[in-house]
Amino acid sequence: MSEPVLSLEKVSAGYGQADVIRDIEIDVHPGEIVTLLGPNGAGKTTTLRLVSGLLKASRGTVRYKGRDVAHLSPTRRARAGIAHVPEGRGIFFGLTxxxxxxxxxxxxxxxxxxVYTYFPALRQLRDRPAGLLSGGEQQMLAVxxxxxxxxxLLLLDELSLxxxxxxxxxxxxxVRDxxxxRNCGVLLVEQHVPLALEVADRCYVLSHGDVVLHEPASRxxxxxxxxxxSYLGQSSTSEALAT
Ligand SMILES: Nc1ncnc2c1ncn2[C@@H]1O[C@H](COP(=O)(O)OP(=O)(O)OP(=O)(O)O)[C@@H](O)[C@H]1O
Ligand SMILES: [Mg+2]
Structure with missing residues (x-):
């Protein structure tokens, strides 16, 4: 298999003193979709923030294309080819x-x-301010x-929000196409588990900051x-698994 585009090597991170993810090991290969699942508060958003550089690791190594990126700011990581679509879309209502x-x-x-190749619908909307798009169109624009x-490397956080x-x-x-x-690695956080598993190649489950499952998505x-x-004890399990 190709060299991973992203590897997290025994990485811990959190806010203030407490780590909310601990010693996690995740890798993503070029052209692969990896989904990161887990209950609310498990540390999924935290993991994406760590990769895009919005948060620093307290231990361990974040490697992008084989290189330790600890010293790179979020802007430099973005320029190097890491794209992060955060929860809540990150678009500007006043801009077309x-x-x-x-x-x-x-x-x-x-x-x-x-963009117009992958999202032809946006061509007709090109002169419309983002604030006047529907929720679905805004999400399409964010991606x-x-x-x-x-x-x-594309990091997607809860597109379905x-x-x-x-x-x-x-x-x-x-996204899969x-x-x-384009041989782009994708790390996908998605609350609709069946949808995520449908497009993903591999799946990791985080629970309370630990990776508790790592399997091919097909399995x-x-x-x-x-x-x-792996979600045991979480009341969200049945909702998460509902199609
Ligand atoms: N800025 C912050 N300061 C302090 N604690 C935070 C901060 N952001 C998140 N946390 C805590 O870190 C833990 C992990 O949060 P995170 O947002 O990574 O979870 P998540 O898996 O993305 O959950 P959800 O599915 O609800 O989006 C939670 O306990 C949360 O309260
Ligand atoms: Mg989250």
Whole structure:
């Protein structure tokens, strides 16, 4: 298998004194979708923040394309090809769709045509301010804007937040096509577990800051009880597994 685009090597991190993720080991290969699942408060968002550099590791090593990125700021990581779509979308209501697709960090390649290839619906909306888009269109724009930067590693946090599962069901296959065709690694946090497992190649489950399960997504799809036991004690299990 190829060299991982991302590897977390025994990484711990948190806010203040307490670590909320402990000694976690996760890797993502180019062209692969890895989903990070787990109950509320497990540390999923924290893990993504750690990779994009919004949070520092207290122990362990975060490697991007084989290189320790501890000393790189979030901006430099973004320029190096790490794109993070945070919970809550991260778009600007006053800017139009086309303006979003021109936004980048200095020295980055911005490729709006890539966006219109993967999300043709955005072409018709190009002159509309983001604040006037529907929730689903805004989410599409949030993902699209990050694809326009041609990332090698895409971090997606809860695309489904506030959206009907149907919309996410349409969005995720586009992400999968992009990932395969452009050899981009994806680390996907998603509350709709069946949707995430549908597009993912591998799956990790975090519980209280520990990785408690690491399996091929196909194995978890066929044996959902694996997930039930790793979410054990969490009342959200049955909701999370509902299709
Ligand atoms: N800025 C912060 N300061 C202090 N504690 C925080 C902060 N952000 C998150 N936490 C705590 O860290 C733990 C992990 O939070 P995190 O946001 O990573 O969980 P999550 O798995 O993304 O949950 P959810 O599914 O609800 O989004 C939680 O206990 C949370 O309260
Ligand atoms: Mg979260």
């Amino acid at each position: 769709v086309a303006e979003h697709l021109r936004l980048g960090y200095r020295g980055e390649t911005i490729d709006a045509e890539i 699209a804007r990050n694809l326009a930067r041609r990332p090698d 506030g959206l009907a599962p149907l919309l996410v069901e349409r969005l995720l296959p586009v 992009y990932s395969r065709e 978890v799809r066929e044996n959902p009880e694996l997930l039930v036991s």
